[in-house]
Amino acid sequence: MAGAARWRGLETLGYAGDREDLGVRSEMTPYYERNGITIYHGDCRDVLPQISQMDLVLTDPPYGIDGGKGGSRGRGKVNYIANEWEDSPEYIAKICVPIIEYAIANAGRCIVTPGLKHMHLYPVPADVGCFWTPASTGFGAWGHTTLNPSFYYGRDPRAGKGQTPNGRQMTEQAEVDGHPCPKPLIPWKWLLIKGTAELTDIIVDPFMGSGTTLRAAKDLGHCAIGIDIEERYCEIAAKRLAQEVLL
Numbered sequence: 001m002a003g004a005a006r007w008r009g010l011e012t013l014g015y016a017g018d019r020e021d022l023g024v025r026s027e028m029t030p031y032y033e034r035n036g037i038t039i040y041h042g043d044c045r046d047v048l049p050q051i052s053q054m055d056l057v058l059t060d061p062p063y064g065i066d067g068g069k070g071g072s073r074g075r076g077k078v079n080y081i082a083n084e085w086e087d088s089p090e091y092i093a094k095i096c097v098p099i100i101e102y103a104i105a106n107a108g109r110c111i112v113t114p115g116l117k118h119m120h121l122y123p124v125p126a127d128v129g130c131f132w133t134p135a136s137t138g139f140g141a142w143g144h145t146t147l148n149p150s151f152y153y154g155r156d157p158r159a160g161k162g163q164t165p166n167g168r169q170m171t172e173q174a175e176v177d178g179h180p181c182p183k184p185l186i187p188w189k190w191l192l193i194k195g196t197a198e199l200t201d202i203i204v205d206p207f208m209g210s211g212t213t214l215r216a217a218k219d220l221g222h223c224a225i226g227i228d229i230e231e232r233y234c235e236i237a238a239k240r241l242a243q244e245v246l247l
């Protein structure tokens, strides 16, 4: 990216500068901002157009499977009760899909985990990979669900330079952090590495949840911006980011 050079060395300096340098126009007030990691509490339809540079959009939008009514997910997880939005197929079609279309048009690359049930609503990706979970993640019309698809948009940063597989087995479980469906950190770091070419790449997650993308970015030394419409999830993400780097 044209402006990438000015990012070099940012984390060693400690970020304390103008938000313009983070690819964000200065009128927005962050919920959290430290060492190149920024969280915005708000609707990504309002916030995303304010971000002027995004090299990789890595995101896990709502799956539209709970109707926002909640439901116990086991393992001590909290119920999924959507306060500010609807976890419905209509919401996916009207809100999430246009955001992903915007991300595809404006970011260098985009990786989306659309879930199985409504993945057909999203634009046709350049490639499809997956996290394969042999022990199953749920139950579908034909038995236990073992597949969590990843849609890849744009060009593989390693195309022609020794590409890596587009999927992997996933046996790791997400930490119980208060969000109803956090992603496990290790596979998420794997996806982030898959989608980035340079340490200077800016990562953006418009459906941040408890901040797994931001935590992965911090651990790997990237600058990143996350957005969530629910303040309680911004708070969880900010707490996760306050911890020191996990290697």
Ligand SMILES: C[S@@+](CC[C@H](N)C(=O)[O-])C[C@H]1O[C@@H](n2cnc3c(N)ncnc32)[C@H](O)[C@@H]1O
Residues within 6 Å of the ligand: 042, 043, 044, 045, 060, 061, 062, 063, 085, 095, 179, 181, 182, 183, 184, 206, 207, 208, 209, 210, 211, 212, 213, 227, 228, 229, 230, 233
């Ligand atoms: C599947 S969860 C993401 C979970 C995340 N990957 C994690 O590891 O915690 C989707 C998130 O999108 C958020 N969301 C839904 N509509 C939104 C919108 N219009 N703008 C910003 N966030 C939104 C929800 O609050 C929810 O936390």
